[in-house]
Amino acid sequence: MEKILITGALGQLGTELVPALQKKYGAENIIVTDIHRPESNDFGGIFEVLDVLDKSALLSLHKKYKITQIYHLAAVLSAKAESTPALAWHINMDGLMNVLEAAHEQGIKKIYWPSSIGVFGPDTPKDNTPQNTFKNPNTIYGVTKVAGEKLCAYYNEKFGLDIRSLRYPGLIGYKAMPGGGTTDYAVEIYHEALKSGSYTCPLSENAMLPMMYMPDAVRATLELMEVDRERLTVNSSYNVAGVSFTPDMVAESIRKIIPGFTITYKPDFRDTIAASWPNSIDDSVARRDWNWKVAYHLDDITKDMISHLREIQRAEKVM
Numbered sequence: 488m489e490k491i492l493i494t495g496a497l498g499q500l501g502t503e504l505v506p507a508l509q510k511k512y513g514a515e516n517i518i519v520t521d522i523h524r525p526e527s528n529d530f531g532g533i534f535e536v537l538d539v540l541d542k543s544a545l546l547s548l549h550k551k552y553k554i555t556q557i558y559h560l561a562a563v564l565s566a567k568a569e570s571t572p573a574l575a576w577h578i579n580m581d582g583l584m585n586v587l588e589a590a591h592e593q594g595i596k597k598i599y600w601p602s603s604i605g606v607f608g609p610d611t612p613k614d615n616t617p618q619n620t621f622k623n624p625n626t627i628y629g630v631t632k633v634a635g636e637k638l639c640a641y642y643n644e645k646f647g648l649d650i651r652s653l654r655y656p657g658l659i660g661y662k663a664m665p666g667g668g669t670t671d672y673a674v675e676i677y678h679e680a681l682k683s684g685s686y687t688c689p690l691s692e693n694a695m696l697p698m699m700y701m702p703d704a705v706r707a708t709l710e711l712m713e714v715d716r717e718r719l720t721v722n723s724s725y726n727v728a729g730v731s732f733t734p735d736m737v738a739e740s741i742r743k744i745i746p747g748f749t750i751t752y753k754p755d756f757r758d759t760i761a762a763s764w765p766n767s768i769d770d771s772v773a774r775r776d777w778n779w780k781v782a783y784h785l786d787d788i789t790k791d792m793i794s795h796l797r798e799i800q801r802a803e804k805v806m
Contacts, residue, residue, distance in 0.1 A: 488513075495521060496519045499701075518552050522561070539585055540577065560601060586598065596649050607624065614766050616765035640722045657673055657698040659674055672688050676738070680741050691758050694762070726772065
C-alpha cells in the first residue's frame with residue numbers, strides 16, 4: 488500500500504488535493520503536513536507539523552511512516568515572493584532540495600512537484616505558448632520554478648527518481664482563499680461578487696491569462712501521477728491548459744448570475760507580472776502523452792463557484 492507524504496498541505500492546492508488522495512488511498516495512508524497545525528483538522532486522518540527546511544524532520548517522517556510517494560506543495564507564491572525574494576528562494580529551492588535528497592537517501596522514487604506558467608517571461612510566445620520555448624522569467628517565483636524544473640530533471644536522470652510535474656496556470660477554487668499569487672483576483676472576485684456586489688481588480692481589464700478550475704487541477708495531477716512512466720516524454724514539467732480569460736470576461740460571466748455586479752480596475756505590481764506571462768498555453772504534449780483534457784470553461788467555473796460559495800454562506804448563517 489502506498490504511504491504518501493504531502494508538504495504544504497494547507498495551501499490552496501493542498502486543501503483540495505488532500506481529500507482526493509485520501510479518497511483514493513485511504514486517509515490512514517496520507518500523511519498531511521504543513522509548517523503550522525490547522526485550527527481544526529478538517530482533513531481527518533494523520534497530520535504532522537513539518538518545516539521542509541528541516542531535513543532531519545523530513546527524514547524522521549519518512550522513516551516513521553515508511554513513505555513511498557511525496558507530493559511537495561510547500562512554496563512561496565508569485566506576488567508574495569516579490570516582497571521577500573530571499574525567503575522565496577530559501578523555501579522554494581532549499582525545500583525542494585531537501586525533499587529530493589531525502590527521497591534519494593530513503594529510496595523513495597515517486598515525487599510530485601508543481602511548477603507554474605511563471606517559468607515563462609516577456610520573450611516567450613504569448614499565444615499558445617509551447618512546451619519547449621524560452622523560459623526567462625522576470626520574477627523570483629519564476630526563477631525558482633525554472634531552477635526547480637532543472638533540478639527535478641537532474642534528479643530524474645542522475646538518480647532515477649520518478650519526479651512528475653505540471654506547469655499550473657492560475658488556480659481557482661472555493662474551498663480556500665489563495666495565498667499570494669498573481670492570479671488571486673480570479674478567486675477573490677467571486678467572493679466579493681456575493682459579499683458586496685463589486686470588486687476592485689489589481690489587474691487591468693484586458694489582462695488575458697490561462698486559468699484552471701481546481702477540480703481540473705486535481706484531476707490533472709492524479710492522472711499524471713497514475714500514468715505509466717513509459718508513456719511520459721517530459722522529465723521536467725508538462726504544460727497544461729485550462730481556459731484563458733480577462734478580468735472583464737469574468738465580470739461578464741458573473742453578471743449572467745448576479746446582474747448588478749460591478750468591477751473597477753486599480754492595477755498594481757501584479758499587473759506587471761501578469762503582463763510577462765502567456766495569454767494561452769499549448770498543452771498538446773500532455774494531451775498526447777496522457778490524454779489530458781480540460782472539463783471546466785469560464786461559465787462552468789462561475790456557475791460552480793457561486794453555487795458553492797452560496798452554500799458556504801448559508802451554512803455560516805446557520806452556525
